[in-house]
Amino acid sequence: MTTARAPHPVARLGVGLAARALRRPGDRARYRAEFLAELHDLPPAGQLRFTAGVLSQTFALRAALGSSPTRAEEDAMTLTRTTFYWRCRVFRTHAWVSRSTEDGGRYLVCRRCGRDKGEASWGPGWLSG
Numbered sequence: 001m002t003t004a005r006a007p008h009p010v011a012r013l014g015v016g017l018a019a020r021a022l023r024r025p026g027d028r029a030r031y032r033a034e035f036l037a038e039l040h041d042l043p044p045a046g047q048l049r050f051t052a053g054v055l056s057q058t059f060a061l062r063a064a065l066g067s068s069p070t071r072a073e074e075d076a077m078t079l080t081r082t083t084f085y086w087r088c089r090v091f092r093t094h095a096w097v098s099r100s101t102e103d104g105g106r107y108l109v110c111r112r113c114g115r116d117k118g119e120a121s122w123g124p125g126w127l128s129g
Contacts, residue, residue: 005041005043010051011039011050012036014052018031018051018055018058019035022058035054089113095110096110
C-alpha cells in the first residue's frame with residue numbers, strides 16, 4: 001500500500017496555472033481538484049512529469065471544453081429508459097441479433113430489451129438464451 005504524499009509546491013503551482021487557463025469557473029474548479037488528486041499518488045519526480053504533461057495539454061483541454069458536442073456524441077451520451085418486455089423478463093425468450101463493434105468484433109444483443117449476450121459464437125445452439 002502506498003502512502004499519500006503532499007503535492008510538491010512546484011507541481012501544485014503548475015496544475016493551478018493549467019486550471020486557471022480554462023474558461024468557465026466550474027471547469028477550473030473541477031480540473032484543479034482532479035489534477036491535485038492525481039498528484040497525491042505520485043512520487044515527487046512523477047508529480048513534476050505529470051504537471052509538465054498537464055501544462056503541455058492545457059490549450060487542447062480548453063478547446064475540447066469549449067466546443068459543443070456533435071449530434072452523434074450527444075445521442076451516444078443520452079440515457080434512454082428501457083421498456084419492460086415481458087417475454088424477455090418472464091420467459092427469458094430474447095430476440096438475439098448480431099451486432100459489430102468498431103474494431104470488427106461480433107456480439108449478440110436482444111433487439112427488444114437490449115440485453116448483451118456477449119461474443120457471438122456461431123456453433124449449435126447459438127440462439128439459446
